[in-house]
Amino acid sequence: MTYTGTLASERSAPRKRDAEATRAAILAAAKHQFAKCGFDGAYLRDIASEAGVDAALINRYFGGKEGLFQAALKDSMFPSVAHWDRKTFGYELAKLMAGHAHQNLERTHAFAFLLQAATNPTTAPMLNVAVQKRFMGPIREWIGGPHAAARARVMASVIIGLLVERLIRDEALKGEERDVFIERAATVLQSLVAS
């Protein structure tokens, strides 16, 4: 992995001295790099360079790589169904999944970040706590009814699966294939709401 961002030394004007903005820039770059390369593969130099910042600042602000990761996790979004309409959520969600990657870049990155976190022994423990609290909990509550926990796990599985498939193979679905995909996925998701 080479330096891709703008080198601080190349920048025309040096960065304004704004601690908050700098922190935010680092965090954004970190989430991006962690999502793309995982915890080990994301190098502080690259993150710093992408943020247009000196690498040493990361240590100053976040106290090391792990601290940075924790901050990124805290700042990251979880897929949430809590505000969806019970009647149509299956279709809406399926449509979202079937969309082109560049239409949901933010979501895609956010999820890639979480998946990376899940598959690394260093970060997995931190993630698990967050997942239970910010993903499974809300789904369980939203589903409600008898055996909400078990049903929530199945639903979470399906959502995760759709996301993973989409992430691994970013080959877009088109035309009729896409319609079939959406219809099937929607049916599956919807069937998991009805108690």
Place this chain on the structure above:
Amino acid sequence: MTYTGTLASERSAPRKRDAEATRAAILAAAKHQFAKCGFDGAYLRDIASEAGVDAALINRYFGGKEGLFQAALKDSMFPSVAHWDRKTFGYELAKLMAGHAHQNLERTHAFAFLLQAATNPTTAPMLNVAVQKRFMGPIREWIGGPHAAARARVMASVIIGLLVERLIRDEALKGEERDVFIERAATVLQSLVAS
């Protein structure tokens, strides 16, 4: 990550000089470590030590870490539905997923290995080829009927999702919860076969 296996120097009897056996031992250890720690996190020293072998041998036999990974990928199993009974496969598969981790250690490891491979920029390209050929292809054929490709993608998603959920949270399902989980998952899977 520290040295967990038996150090070669500690072994009572030095390893028998059997190239085939050595190769196999390295490969097994590699799959295990890659599954547990990912490509970057799995250290050749640890793999070697787990295999009861000197690290330099890995380079001799596989020509480096990437070569070792390629060999491990080629040697690894993909989830396959091809031989399942169309009538009962949903239930059988769901039951398998809901089982305790230690009951399916081999499968779990194999899948963890694949997931790790999928989430690493170095290894993802190698994996994608294999997935298409050895996972999506067979499912597509097995499903058959109209729009087999799209329907295969949904089904693959669900299978992957169940596997991932299970992998991330190894908390076992028990009692009634487990029955509900199986029943729901089975229904979902089975609904994807019917054309």
Place this chain on the structure above:
DNA sequence: CGTGTAAGTCATTTCTAAATGACATCGTGC
């Protein structure tokens, strides 16, 4: 029984990334 080669071991080199601390500079408040 030797001898040669395949198999295995060890020490060293090279590379790369995280962390650290000394140094420079901005810009704010007096």
Place this chain on the structure above:
DNA sequence: GCACGATGTCATTTAGAAATGACTTACACG
């Protein structure tokens, strides 16, 4: 406008892993 603290930069240290190549030992074969 000047001084001091906060912010940013740079050079260096530390650490750890992959790769390399010279070396040693076992085993098969004559």
